[in-house]
Amino acid sequence: MMTLHPKVIDLTLGRVERLLAALGHPENGLPPVIHVAGTNGKGSTQAMIRAGLEAEGETVHAYTSPHLARFHERIRLAGELISEPALTALLDECVAANGGEEITFFEITTCAAFLAFSRTPADWTLLEVGLGGRLDATNVVAKPALTIITPVSLDHQQYLGETVREIAGEKAGILKRGVPCVVGPQTEEGLAAIEARAAAVRAPLFTHGEHWHVWEERGRMVYQDENGLLDLPLPNLPGPHQIQNAGAALAALRLLGFGVVAAEAAVTKAQWPARMQRLKQGPLAASAPSVELWLDGGHNPAGGEALAATLARMPRRPTHLICGMLNTKDIGGYLRPLAEQTDSLTAVSIPGEKNTLPAEETRDAALKAGMEATTAPSVQAALDAIVARDPAARVLICGSLYLAGQVLKENG
Structure with a gap:
C-alpha cells in the first residue's frame, strides 16, 4: 500500500475526489458530520464529543489518525472498531476502484472509511483532519453539521506555512458556508486568520473567550455560554489543557442541542490512549x-x-x-x-x-x-x-x- 504514491504526504484533493467518484461518492451518504481540525487537542476533543453523544443513546462513526498500535483503530463504526477482515475488504475495493492511479496511503484509507460509514447506519460521523484542513483528504464533505478548530500552534511547517497565521488559515479551510464553527483558544494571529476565512464563507463562529468560556474552580470545571452555566467534574483525561478541550466539546454538544447528560459524560467517560x-x-x-x-x-x-x-x-x-x-x-x-x-x-x-x-x-x-x-x-x-x-x-x-x-x- 505504501508504494501507491511516491510521497507519503502530498496535500491535494484531486486524487481523493477522483477515487470517491469511482466509488459512487460515499462522502455524500454519511450521517451528519462533525469535522475537527487544529494542531493539538483534536483527538481528545473528538473523544469527549463521542462520549457525550453515546451517553444520549446516539450511535457514532469516528475517523482518527494516526493509529497507535493497530491500523484499524482509525475507523470506528457505530461505536465499534472496524474488524480487520472488513477493513481489508474495503481497502481491496478501493485499490480496485483506483485502477492503478497515484494516490497516497492516507487518501485511500480515508476513502475506505467513507465507504464504511456510508454503508453502516449511525446518527453522527466524527471526522478528524489528518494534516492541515484545506487540502486534507477529509475535506470533501460539502455540508457538515458542525466544524471545530482546536488550538493552532507551530507544527508541520514544511506543509502548512511558517507562521501561526498561515497554519490557522490552512486549518480554517474546513469552514463551510453557513456551517457553525466552534473555535478553541487561539493566539491573536491564529484567530484573525480563522475570522477572515469565516467572513469569506459566512460561517458563524462560536469562539472561546467570546461566545463560550471554561475554567477550573474549586476542583470543578465550569462552562458558560449564552444558554447558561454548567458546573461539572474535572475531565477524566489528565492535564489542565484538557479543560479547554472539554470546553470545545461542550460547546459543540450544546450547539447540536444536547444537554447535561451529554456534558457530564463528555468530561467523565472519554477514553483517548497515549494522552497522559x-x-x-x-x-x-x-x-x-x-x-x-x-x-x-x-x-x-x-x-x-x-x-x-x-x-x-x-x-x-x-x-x-x-x-x-x-x-x-x-x-x-x-x-x-x-x-x-x-x-x-x-x-x-x-x-x-x-x-x-x-x-x-x-x-x-x-x-x-x-x-x-x-x-x-x-x-x-x-x-x-x-x-x-x-x-x-x-x-x-x-x-x-x-x-x-x-x-x-x-x-x-
Missing part, C-alpha cells in the same frame, strides 16, 4: 511495579508545554523521561518547557521508524535544554536503568505518537 495515559498492566508495567509509569504522545512545543503543566499539577515525585522523537519535529521547543519539571531524560530511537531522531541527537538536545540526559537502546532498557537508580520514581515515556504506538503494542 497511566500504564498499570502489561509486560512493561510489570517489569517496574515500583514506579508510576505514564505514556504521552505529544510531540510539538505546545504539547511540551501542556505536558509540563500537567506534571506541575501532579504530586511532587522524582520524574524521569524516556523520550524518542521524529526528525521533523522541533525537539528544542518540545523539551525546554519540560526541563524544570523533570530530573532526567533517557533518549531512545523509535524502533522501525525511518524518520526517527537518533537517540544521541535527542540526548544532545536535552543537554542543551538544561536536562540531565543519556541514551538507551530501548524503552525497556531505559526503564530498567531508571528503576535501578530510582525505584520510586515517576517515569514518563514521551515525544512521539509513533513511540507511544510501539509501547502500547509491546505492552499488550
Whole structure:
C-alpha cells in the first residue's frame, strides 16, 4: 500500500475526489458530520464529543489518525472498531476502484472509511483532519453539521506555512458556508486568520473567550455560554489543557442541542490512549511495579508545554523521561518547557521508524535544554536503568505518537 504514491504526504484533493467518484461518492451518504481540525487537542476533543453523544443513546462513526498500535483503530463504526477482515475488504475495493492511479496511503484509507460509514447506519460521523484542513483528504464533505478548530500552534511547517497565521488559515479551510464553527483558544494571529476565512464563507463562529468560556474552580470545571452555566467534574483525561478541550466539546454538544447528560459524560467517560495515559498492566508495567509509569504522545512545543503543566499539577515525585522523537519535529521547543519539571531524560530511537531522531541527537538536545540526559537502546532498557537508580520514581515515556504506538503494542 505504501508504494501507491511516491510521497507519503502530498496535500491535494484531486486524487481523493477522483477515487470517491469511482466509488459512487460515499462522502455524500454519511450521517451528519462533525469535522475537527487544529494542531493539538483534536483527538481528545473528538473523544469527549463521542462520549457525550453515546451517553444520549446516539450511535457514532469516528475517523482518527494516526493509529497507535493497530491500523484499524482509525475507523470506528457505530461505536465499534472496524474488524480487520472488513477493513481489508474495503481497502481491496478501493485499490480496485483506483485502477492503478497515484494516490497516497492516507487518501485511500480515508476513502475506505467513507465507504464504511456510508454503508453502516449511525446518527453522527466524527471526522478528524489528518494534516492541515484545506487540502486534507477529509475535506470533501460539502455540508457538515458542525466544524471545530482546536488550538493552532507551530507544527508541520514544511506543509502548512511558517507562521501561526498561515497554519490557522490552512486549518480554517474546513469552514463551510453557513456551517457553525466552534473555535478553541487561539493566539491573536491564529484567530484573525480563522475570522477572515469565516467572513469569506459566512460561517458563524462560536469562539472561546467570546461566545463560550471554561475554567477550573474549586476542583470543578465550569462552562458558560449564552444558554447558561454548567458546573461539572474535572475531565477524566489528565492535564489542565484538557479543560479547554472539554470546553470545545461542550460547546459543540450544546450547539447540536444536547444537554447535561451529554456534558457530564463528555468530561467523565472519554477514553483517548497515549494522552497522559497511566500504564498499570502489561509486560512493561510489570517489569517496574515500583514506579508510576505514564505514556504521552505529544510531540510539538505546545504539547511540551501542556505536558509540563500537567506534571506541575501532579504530586511532587522524582520524574524521569524516556523520550524518542521524529526528525521533523522541533525537539528544542518540545523539551525546554519540560526541563524544570523533570530530573532526567533517557533518549531512545523509535524502533522501525525511518524518520526517527537518533537517540544521541535527542540526548544532545536535552543537554542543551538544561536536562540531565543519556541514551538507551530501548524503552525497556531505559526503564530498567531508571528503576535501578530510582525505584520510586515517576517515569514518563514521551515525544512521539509513533513511540507511544510501539509501547502500547509491546505492552499488550
